[in-house]
Amino acid sequence: MDMRAVDTPYLQLTGIRKTFGSGDRQVVALGRVELTVAEGEFLAIVGPSGCGKSTLLQIAAGLALPSEGTVRFRGAPVTAPPEGIVYLFQQYGKSLLPWRTVADNVAFAIEHRPGMTRAAARETSRRYLAMVGLAEFADRYPWQLSGGMQQRVTIARALAAEPRVLLLDEPFSSVDALTRLELHQLVLELWDKHRFTAVLVTHDVDEAVYLADRIAVLSARPSEVVQVLDTELPRPRDPLATRELPRFLSLRHAILQRLLGRA
Ligand SMILES: Nc1ncnc2c1ncn2[C@@H]1O[C@H](COP(=O)(O)OP(=O)(O)OP(=O)(O)O)[C@@H](O)[C@H]1O
Numbered sequence: 001m002d003m004r005a006v007d008t009p010y011l012q013l014t015g016i017r018k019t020f021g022s023g024d025r026q027v028v029a030l031g032r033v034e035l036t037v038a039e040g041e042f043l044a045i046v047g048p049s050g051c052g053k054s055t056l057l058q059i060a061a062g063l064a065l066p067s068e069g070t071v072r073f074r075g076a077p078v079t080a081p082p083e084g085i086v087y088l089f090q091q092y093g094k095s096l097l098p099w100r101t102v103a104d105n106v107a108f109a110i111e112h113r114p115g116m117t118r119a120a121a122r123e124t125s126r127r128y129l130a131m132v133g134l135a136e137f138a139d140r141y142p143w144q145l146s147g148g149m150q151q152r153v154t155i156a157r158a159l160a161a162e163p164r165v166l167l168l169d170e171p172f173s174s175v176d177a178l179t180r181l182e183l184h185q186l187v188l189e190l191w192d193k194h195r196f197t198a199v200l201v202t203h204d205v206d207e208a209v210y211l212a213d214r215i216a217v218l219s220a221r222p223s224e225v226v227q228v229l230d231t232e233l234p235r236p237r238d239p240l241a242t243r244e245l246p247r248f249l250s251l252r253h254a255i256l257q258r259l260l261g262r263a
């Protein structure tokens, strides 16, 4: 057995600092963030608005560089988006290509791969659309779909790339409450099936507790990880029963206290 593989943290953020601008206009978004993500886990990151959650996730994805500190994915320094890490953006509306059909939007994630034919990309695209319940909408355009459906397209597109790590930046914040619950179930089902590593950024404490194994709580700017909790809630999770468990309520309470500065 390769011992190095066992000892090396899967995704590791060390001493991450990020500043924007300079002089008196300088903003220190991330103070000094330390965070390790284990392979296959579902980690949620919560923090107040503007604390640097999206910035942190972009740095983890190799889409932005930290001012200081390092990101390592399976031991290797991340300086550009690594193969295997897929980032799901906060605003689905902006991330779908309006001139491509739904199926072609999903195919976009895989069609550039060496040896991938157009027919094979379309086949894969349709399979993932079926998984998110959108088989019938493959030939429509994104703007012909509701917000929740468009978000399901972006989830299908992210999964079609067969990521090892899926980074989700508030992917449920712009849909209505019921659609959000449905998308939660969908993501949990897909995560259970494919066992990618999931890192979800959200300001919704309920959502974090409901979905995750572990929750990292960020402070306000310049943000740091102020607390990491194991949810220890049983799976599969149920949208009603799980939320009524005493453990759910006490986690929610503890995190909200922390975010409200009462801890
Ligand atoms: N490209 C940029 N240039 C300058 N400042 C930036 C840039 N990106 C982010 N910031 C600043 O960094 C801080 C963190 O922004 P970020 O978007 O990461 O926060 P967030 O926690 O994701 O916020 P929200 O909860 O509203 O999504 C904010 O003060 C923001 O103004």
Ligand SMILES: [Mg+2]
Residues within 6 Å of the ligand: 053, 054, 055, 090, 169, 170
């Ligand atoms: Mg954000």
